[in-house]
Amino acid sequence: MSERKEKSQFSGEDGFEPFAFQVTPELNEQYLYAVQDYHPRYLEERDSGSPWVHPGLLLNQSNLTRSPSFGLKAGMAGVHAKEEVEFLNPGRVGKQFRVTWKVVEEYEKRDKLYTVIEALIVDEDGREILRRRTHGVIAKGQK
């Protein structure tokens, strides 16, 4: 398979469809369990508002694999190599969030093609929550 074809499969020729999700208390607590961080800021109402969403949840929900238009052939997977994150505002439990992605860079390193994808999470009030750039590479099996 040529690198060009592999690249198009990873980066999406028509861009990536945005992903919308709501953070329920149950989903937030699922992630608190996963990362073993039960700080009260993620569980209790504060500042006249709902608890904060754990940032690990926001990172996980903004992985490119969440895009409804993301797809790889069987035997292929995106592997995360590097990450840059900018925290802009805390997310609040109960809110709806929307993630958008765009490819910002591609480069080769050690004969592998890396794609840099920028994700932006915005809440239902239009408040920017988190911006991140992931450097990913495709892993594939023998088939």
Next chain:
Amino acid sequence: MRKLTPDTKIGDEFTGKRKTISEARVFAFSGGRMNAAGWPAKNIHTDLEFARSCGLQTRSVSGTQYMGYLIELMVDLFGENWLSHGKMDLKFVAIVDVEDSLMTKAVVTSKELEGSGTRFVLDMWCENQHGNKVAVGTAMGCI
């Protein structure tokens, strides 16, 4: 947990909590919503055969999961306002297996007065139970 203060010096070191990544916690983080049909979803983090079909030797814990550990350490050090302005970058340098036990660590590398506050840069990393680093990066923020 000590916090960063104006008296914190370059070279000061901080250590987070040790966390063992059980299979249940991997499923909670990477398996999708727990109430979804077919949970946990099969992917390179949750299913060995899936990982092998993609040419990987083992299923690996998502780097995003232990990014959550480093975020916890940074929020402890900078205060929760870090989630409104903080930045971090991270490289994933080794595979993390299920049941590995990770510890987060950080050291202050830069300190500058900025307005009425102090801006810090820290080297940070996760190391496993063998003392090997599995993720390395930097974090920036103000107090």
